Amino acid sequence: MSCANIQVSETPLVLYTLRRADDALILGHRLSEWCGHAPMLEEDMALSNIALDLIGQARELYSYAAKVEGKDNDEDKFAYLRDVRQYRNLLLVEQPNGDFAQTLVRQFFYSAFADLYWRAMMSSRDTTLAAIAAKSEKESAYHLRHASEWIIRLGDGTDESHRRAQGAIDHLWAFTGEMFSVDDGERALIQAGIAIDPASLRARWLTTLSDVAGEATLELPRNEWMQQGGRFGRHSEHLGHLLSELQSMQRTFPGLTW
Amino acid sequence: MVSVLERDSELRQRAWNAAASVVDPEIPVLTIADLGVLREVALDGDDVEVAITPTYSGCPAMNMIALEIELALERAGFRRPKVRTVLSPAWTTDWISEEGRCKLRACGIAPPQPSNSRRAVFGEQAVACPQCGSDKTELLSEFGSTPCKALWRCKACREPFDYFKCH
Numbered sequence: 001m002s003c004a005n006i007q008v009s010e011t012p013l014v015l016y017t018l019r020r021a022d023d024a025l026i027l028g029h030r031l032s033e034w035c036g037h038a039p040m041l042e043e044d045m046a047l048s049n050i051a052l053d054l055i056g057q058a059r060e061l062y063s064y065a066a067k068v069e070g071k072d073n074d075e076d077k078f079a080y081l082r083d084v085r086q087y088r089n090l091l092l093v094e095q096p097n098g099d100f101a102q103t104l105v106r107q108f109f110y111s112a113f114a115d116l117y118w119r120a121m122m123s124s125r126d127t128t129l130a131a132i133a134a135k136s137e138k139e140s141a142y143h144l145r146h147a148s149e150w151i152i153r154l155g156d157g158t159d160e161s162h163r164r165a166q167g168a169i170d171h172l173w174a175f176t177g178e179m180f181s182v183d184d185g186e187r188a189l190i191q192a193g194i195a196i197d198p199a200s201l202r203a204r205w206l207t208t209l210s211d212v213a214g215e216a217t218l219e220l221p222r223n224e225w226m227q228q229g230g231r232f233g234r235h236s237e238h239l240g241h242l243l244s245e246l247q248s249m250q251r252t253f254p255g256l257t258w
Numbered sequence: 259m260v261s262v263l264e265r266d267s268e269l270r271q272r273a274w275n276a277a278a279s280v281v282d283p284e285i286p287v288l289t290i291a292d293l294g295v296l297r298e299v300a301l302d303g304d305d306v307e308v309a310i311t312p313t314y315s316g317c318p319a320m321n322m323i324a325l326e327i328e329l330a331l332e333r334a335g336f337r338r339p340k341v342r343t344v345l346s347p348a349w350t351t352d353w354i355s356e357e358g359r360c361k362l363r364a365c366g367i368a369p370p371q372p373s374n375s376r377r378a379v380f381g382e383q384a385v386a387c388p389q390c391g392s393d394k395t396e397l398l399s400e401f402g403s404t405p406c407k408a409l410w411r412c413k414a415c416r417e418p419f420d421y422f423k424c425h
Contacts, residue, residue, distance in 0.1 A: 042399035045403070049401040052318070056312075056316025059316075060315060135349075139314065
């Protein structure tokens with residue numbers, strides 16, 4: 001019996017896969033926090049459905065990371081037995097739900113990126129990653145449409161909803177740069193045709209954002225300073241609180257099964 | 259006297275029939291064969307391995323379906339059946355059989371439209387009401403009671419209904 005953190009051999013491909021898996025798990029967990037609290041029943045179902053999709057994507061990616069690593073780890077150990085600094089997700093996805101506008105702006109920034117990313121990854125030379133991408137891309141298309149509709153409704157809605165949506169955009173903007181940066185290990189995987197170069201997606205991502213923001217009468221910030229750290233395990237204070245809830249059962253009763 | 263080949267083919271058919279009888283726990287009018295989730299049944303001696311493909315990544319019904327397949331095969335006399343998940347090619351609603359579509363309509367769920375173009379995912383959709391057949395319908399919520407369904411309403415008969423979204 002032990003609830004110590006697992007050790008992970010972070011070869012470039014394991015690390016690459018874990019980063020994508022952590023994004024999906026943490027954002028999925030955040031959305032699940034809305035279950036039973038959303039402003040209306042349809043939205044409660046929508047956010048829970050999107051959470052399910054994301055957690056499903058995370059499971060497939062974690063299982064693949066475990067297979068590539070070839071040690072004793074599995075999807076559950078990756079999720080439940082790594083500490084904050086072992087998590088590799090974007091700072092964006094761990095940001096608190098805030099109000100409804102903040103949740104939807106976070107979702108919009110991420111989904112606009114994920115939709116392009118999965119579509120590109122469908123032609124990865126790694127057949128498992130390509131297969132996971134082909135499934136995820138169908139889901140992210142729905143997620144993006146859902147978020148875009150809400151951004152327009154909030155931005156072009158009342159003074160209050162406009163103010164909150166613009167505030168969320170201004171607040172979360174500095175967390176978007178991290179989506180487009182890569183380190184040397186990832187650069188090598190990109191050159192090998194396995195990973196996707198996110199920089200090649202940035203122009204299209206910005207077009208999606210400005211199209212929707214334009215219709216929503218919202219403005220995208222001009223500041224270019226971006227916060228970094230999540231990909232290397234340097235997180236905001238919020239992730240620890242999130243993990244304390246996500247991991248509480250396994251930390252309290254190690255090895256517990258249903 | 260039956261040859262080994264015939265015996266294998268009969269065994270394989272028996273295994274397929276057992277696996278194909280499993281229903282989706284959330285839409286129990288559909289079998290996993292109707293859904294196109296059942297991909298392959300392979301025999302190696304007396305061991306049987308079934309390949310299934312998930313509908314949506316996070317669909318909670320998949321675990322239940324895998325368990326039900328194992329149970330169905332054991333009841334049919336196969337020992338230690340295995341269930342394997344295949345991701346590629348990715349499942350699409352186009353794999354739902356014609357019979358499956360009729361069953362969906364009969365229980366009040368509008369079947370998915372063909373997804374031969376991405377326009378079906380992004381563009382205007384015209385979904386016929388499974389109750390009265392009218393095409394004067396409107397989308398209430400893109401996300402419905404399960405990951406695979408959206409919530410619609412018929413403006414002719416005023417009935418809300420589930421639509422199995424195209425994927």
